[in-house]
Amino acid sequence: MKRKDYISWDQYFMGIALLSAQRSKDDHTQVGACLVNDHNKILSVGYNGMPIGCNDDDMPWEREGEPLDTKYFYVCHAELNAILNYGGGSLDGARVYVTLFPCNECAKAIIQSGMKEVIYMQDKYADSDATMASKKMFDMAGVTYRQFQPKGQRIIIDL
Numbered sequence: 001m002k003r004k005d006y007i008s009w010d011q012y013f014m015g016i017a018l019l020s021a022q023r024s025k026d027d028h029t030q031v032g033a034c035l036v037n038d039h040n041k042i043l044s045v046g047y048n049g050m051p052i053g054c055n056d057d058d059m060p061w062e063r064e065g066e067p068l069d070t071k072y073f074y075v076c077h078a079e080l081n082a083i084l085n086y087g088g089g090s091l092d093g094a095r096v097y098v099t100l101f102p103c104n105e106c107a108k109a110i111i112q113s114g115m116k117e118v119i120y121m122q123d124k125y126a127d128s129d130a131t132m133a134s135k136k137m138f139d140m141a142g143v144t145y146r147q148f149q150p151k152g153q154r155i156i157i158d159l
């Protein structure tokens, strides 16, 4: 008999974004992203982290203080990492599953790479200028966005 409680495509790809986020060294906000094409093939994944060659242990992870002593000038966002990690050519028409709504810088990269849909989990910075700018650009560029709707299905992965 065919199994009934298999996960949907949305659950599968958001699950992979959530798992990717667990690689982040940021103790305040861990973000994961998963890029998928219209055949439901995974193209790339990413999470927020320091650039290659910039040792995690030597970089600041603080949120406040002198700007150069905070993470914000340095950390590479999950969506940008996923885009840059993709070695296969065009991302035209792809969609991105991301655990936190994209900031304005990632929104620009998503638009410019030709992606057409954003599926996000959290929108905890919805009131920020960065998120409002992202939504304005997505609306103008015809990139649709929708919030992932959890079905309450729990999956325990024993690692």
Ligand SMILES: Nc1ccn([C@H]2C[C@H](O)[C@@H](COP(=O)(O)O)O2)c(=O)n1
Pocket: 026, 028, 029, 030, 031, 047, 048, 049, 063, 071, 075, 076, 077, 078, 079, 100, 101, 102, 103, 106
């Ligand atoms: N869509 C996003 C938004 C944020 N990030 C990263 C950048 C930082 O590592 C962290 C945000 O830090 P917070 O101000 O919440 O302490 O999340 C991302 O990768 N993608």
Ligand SMILES: [Zn+2]
Pocket: 077, 078, 079, 080, 102, 103, 104, 105, 106, 107
């Ligand atoms: Zn970003």
